[in-house]
Amino acid sequence: MTYFPEGNELYYLPLGGAGEIGMNLSLYGYDGQWLMVDLGVTFGDDSMPMVDVVMPDPTWIEERREDLAGLVLTHGHEDHLGAIQYLWPRLRCPVFATPFAAAILKGKLHEVGLQDIVPITVIPPGGRFTAGPFAVEMIPVTHSIPEAQSLAITTPAGTVVHTGDWKFDPDPLVGPPTDFEALRRVGREGVLALVGDSTNVFTKGHSGSESEVRGSLIELFGRYNGRIAVSCFATNVARLESIAIAAAANDRHVALVGRSLWRIERAARETGHLTDLPPFLTEHDAGYLPKDKVLYLCTGSQGEPRAALARIAAGDHPHVVLGKGDVAIFSSRIIPGNEKGIFRLQNDLIRLGVEVVTDKEAFVHVSGHPGREEVEEMYRLLRPRIAVPVHGEARHQQEHARLALEMGAEQTVELSDGALLRLAPGPAEVIDNIPTGRLCLDGPRLVSLDSEILRNRRRMVFNGSAVVTVVIDKTGRLLGDPQLTALGLLDAAHEAEEHAAVIEAVIAGIEALPVKARRDDAVVREAARLGVRRSLRDSHGKKPITEVHLVRV
Known part of the structure; x- marks a missing residue:
């Protein structure tokens, strides 16, 4: 069923970010138009070989893009704006963002040549604007990035508050605290x-x-006499400032190591943040300082293999070396799914003789998301009739729904991506499920995670691949032994018997065919393919992707 919201019907449709953390894409529908909130990415894991960036498939709204009134960003984190540079050409809608989020986005658009094409309207924090039938008020909230905004989205059917990511930090250091008066109003x-x-x-x-x-970092840095390397989320501008101030308090100079840190630093200064800090050093210049006078602020807190800290740990960074007597401080949390990469990185550092400090050993991080008491306070301020938990897995949503009922919500709805929720009129109700999907950046192209390309790649990772070349005459008689290459499975030089067994299985499969069947190329290919797979299944317990090259002469 296709829905075009009419009259006083108000819809909410998540295409990403419901039942999961990351990859946020929300749609609000009213009076024939849609408003998109955020368009973000998540990151690949061990189940996605060679995939770094994953994003929601926007096909459903792309097919209705003439009814898309705009895209509004709650803040500048990757999981909220990181897909725009890839997906905007499919949507071609106006974008609304605060100065800092707009600065980050413009940097990303410049990388793909869209900087003068995407129409961005900069809205001041706490500002208001209209997109189609939607009147939007931005409400400043605190988070681990400047200028995070909750959105009050008003239509004649009612007002929805889309919180985005938030917390109640009374002293956020960069930017103002949450606008409690606006929330109360x-x-x-x-x-x-x-x-x-x-x-x-x-x-x-x-x-x-x-x-x-900040106070904890000042004390912590004072314990060390060697080089200090600190890794944190690049977008946490308050943390960057805290690290710089804590370093200065200990007579150290800070060098930024990693491109994303320099991008964020530039965006922050352009929009009035970090203005009281002196310029950061380059990693090259910092190399001339004594060990006890330098602090390297590095990308790679999540174990990203190509980030600065991973290169340092591997010993292949061109300018930064860490060793015995030095310390690496992880001023961040572990994002679920990144544990293996982070622990691998920390072990590599320890093998170099570097001391590793995390939030388990010292007070080096606070979350940008609200604790339970803050969520309760948000409900006391807003008193919503309906609660829709998002930005969490199923267990988070269920607990959030329980808490919302305790705090006076009349109804809660726990959604997964694609659930089309009618918020008004009447009780909230899921009335349909819209097809959803995930796209990944595979080199320069976007590919569906469900595509045959990636299914085959996953199979090759776990089962290997085999290519067999068979040469036969017009009657189907073999003109020589088949040639086999079994990548990731067989080493012909050291597994000669196993290699020969596969060849024999191919020969046997073809020779078992009736004479008439041997004249059919498709039948011969299938017999050879089955011979390879059955033999390798029996000998190695694998079912490789198998290609048969048939040459008939």
Whole structure:
């Protein structure tokens, strides 16, 4: 069924970010038009060989792009804007963002030649604008990035507050604290639904303040006499400032190591942040400083193999070397799914003699998402009738829904991507499920994660691949032994018997065919393919992707 919201019907449709953390794409529909909130990415894992960036498939809204009133960004994190440079050409809609998010986005668009094509309207934090039938008020909230905004989206059918990512930090250091008065006012005016962050709903109490981390870093840096390397999320501008101030308090100079840090630093200064800090050093210049006078601020807190810290740990960074007597501080949390990469990186550093400090050994990080008491306070401020938990896995959504009912919500709805939720009129109800999917960046192209290309790649990773060449005459008689290459499975030089057994299985499969069947190329190819797969299954327990090259002479 195809839905074009008409009259007073108000819809919410997540195509990414519901039942998962990351890859956010939300749609609100009213009076024949749609408003998109965020368009982000997530990152590949061990189940996605050679895939780094994953994003929601926008096909459903792409087919209705003439009804897409605009795209509004809640903030500048990758999981909220990182897909725009890849997907905007399929949508071609206006974009609304605060100055800092717009600066980050413009840098990304410049990389793909879209910097003068995508229409970006810069909205000041706390500003208002209209897109189609949607009146949007941005409400400043604190998060681990400057200028995070919750959105009050108003239509004649009611107001929905889309929280984005947020917390209540009384002293965020960079940017103002949350605008509680605006939240109270919106709550008094009436909130139909809250579509809210569920990430830390299991975390008791409050998330903690960035100012507390700064004091801890000052004390921590003073313990060390060797080189200090600190890794954190590049977009956490308050943390960058805290590290710089803590370094200065210990008579150290900070060098930025990694392109993303320089991009964020430039965007921050352009939009009025970090203005009180002196320029950072380059990694090259820092190499002339004594060990006890330098601090390297590095990309790679999540174990990314091509980031600066991984290269340093591998000993192949051109300018930065760490060793015995040095320390690497991970001023970040582990994003679920990144554990293997992070632990591998930390072990590599330890083997170099580097001391590794994480949030388990010292107070070096606070979350950018709300603890349970902060979520409760948000409900007291907004008093929504309907709660829609998003930005969390199923267990987070379920717990968020329980909490929302305790806080007075009349109804909760737990969604997965593709669930089309009618918010008004009447009780909230899922009325359809829209096809969804995931795209990945595979080199310069976008490919569906469900495509045959990636299915075959996954199979090759786990089962290898085999290519067999068979030469036969017109009657189907073999003119020589088949030639076999079994990549990732057989070493012909050391497994001669196994290699010969596969060849024999191919020969046997072809010779078992009736004479008439041997004249059919498709039948001969299938017999050879089955011979390879059955033999390797019996000898190696593998079912490789198998290609048969048939030459008939």
